[in-house]
Amino acid sequence: MIIGLDMMGGDFAPREAVKGIHLYFSETDSPATLLLTGDEAQINPLLQEFNIPADKVKVVHTTQVIDMHEHPTKALKEKQHSSIAVGFHLLATGKSEAFISAGNTGAMLVGAMYSIKAIEGVQRPTISTLIPKNNGKMGLILDVGINADCKPEHLNQFAILGSLYAEHVLGIHQPRVGLVNIGEEEGKGNILAQGTYPLLKENAAINFIGNVEGRDFFTDKADVMVCEGFTGNVILKMAESFYEMTQSKGIQHEHLDRFNFENYGGTPVLGVAKPVIIGHGISHAKAFSNMIRLAEKMIASDLLSTMKSSFEGKAQAQ
Structure with missing residues (x-):
């Protein structure tokens, strides 16, 4: 190798x-x-x-x-x-x-x-970030920055790429895929979310569980969370700020320490x-x-x- x-x-x-x-x-x-x-x-x-x-x-x-x-x-x-x-x-x-x-x-x-x-066959490559869950597991959010504007077809492909990465590299069996949205119900969200939901629902290559909201990011509701890069980058930077804030205030906590990006190294271009x-x-x-x-x-x-x-x-x- x-x-x-x-x-x-x-x-x-x-x-x-x-x-x-x-x-x-x-x-x-x-x-x-x-x-x-x-x-x-x-x-x-x-x-x-x-x-x-x-x-x-x-x-x-x-x-x-x-x-x-x-x-x-x-x-x-x-x-x-x-x-x-x-x-x-x-x-x-x-x-x-x-x-x-x-x-x-x-x-x-x-x-x-x-x-x-x-x-x-891949229309747009993507990058992801790992999100530490409150139960010790890891979640994946993508895209987090290189595709600020997307079509539903792009998010549908991100779901496949993220699922394969979660399964084969993170070791998550049948990873659950969620669509980042502003509500749990089908039909919620902007035009992109409304157009993406049926594609994910019909996608036999993934284990789609529906919408996930901001409050679900650090829980165990989904393993792979899909969104366009604008939203994903905001989530990534917010998560990074948690760790920076705890360090500046001298706060030590096992869960918060898992937000240190050094623990994961870098992100692959999927x-x-x-x-x-x-x-x-x-x-x-x-x-x-x-x-x-x-x-x-x-x-x-x-x-x-x-x-x-x-x-x-x-x-x-x-």
């Missing part, structure tokens, strides 16, 4: 990425081989400092970095020797089996869409042909380690093949 990792992405690169690699190797009996893209003059001394085994990593030297605030499409076109662009090239050509970065989110999304491309994982720009060692673990799970579960099979008929029907 070979996993690509952008060493120059994130506010604390490359040190925290190397620390994350060290943490990953220290906690894993059979680690993957890591293909590291970035400036070897910065990376190699850190690999030596943290005693990273030379036989388990390979540095692919790059001369450019895509900064956080650069225009994604322009940057990828003009900086083809950047750590992100080279990472996608290695993934697209089969040199690696997954690619991870905590760098420019827009560049990661553009790279995933145009270098790796969507699974045939619906593209190969595993691409996007991390938070402020990721530290724990987040990098968990992103590598997530990539391992996605590869080992053969999730992408399952997703491709699920959309084969839809691609032929289009």
Whole structure:
């Protein structure tokens, strides 16, 4: 198993990425081989400092970095020797089996869409976020930002992608799918929700349980909650603020501590042909380690093949 990792992405690169690699190797009996893209003059001394085994990593030297605030499409076109662009090239050509970065989110999304491309039949790839439930379980909300405006058909596909991810990576048997809405009754909501409900209800590929409201996010009513990216991003940022508030006030609680994004690493781009994982720009060692673990799970579960099979008929029907 070979996993690509952008060493120059994130506010604390490359040190925290190397620390994350060290943490990953220290906690894993059979680690993957890591293909590291970035400036070897910065990376190699850190690999030596943290005693990273030379036989388990390979540095692919790059001369450019895509900064956080650069225009994604322009940057990828003009900086083809950047750590992100080279990472996608290695993934697209089969040199690696997954690619991870905590760098420019827009560049990661553009790279995933145009270098790796969507699974045939998927109209729009999506990203999700994990939501800790009050009973210790995890829920999934998608989309959380890259599709601010959607059609009912998009949300219907998000439900399939989210269900497959919840089942094969999170280990949730027959995940329950809920439509984020302003009421429980069928027929509630705006035009998007009203148009999406019957599609989800008739979708034999998912276990649809109806509408879920804001008060249901942290309960065990649904495992996968579907909405357009505008609403999903508001939910995500609100959940993140809970954790930030508890930390600033010195509040320690087992449930609230589960809102720390470092525990989960990053989010995969669901619906593209190969595993691409996007991390938070402020990721530290724990987040990098968990992103590598997530990539391992996605590869080992053969999730992408399952997703491709699920959309084969839809691609032929289009």
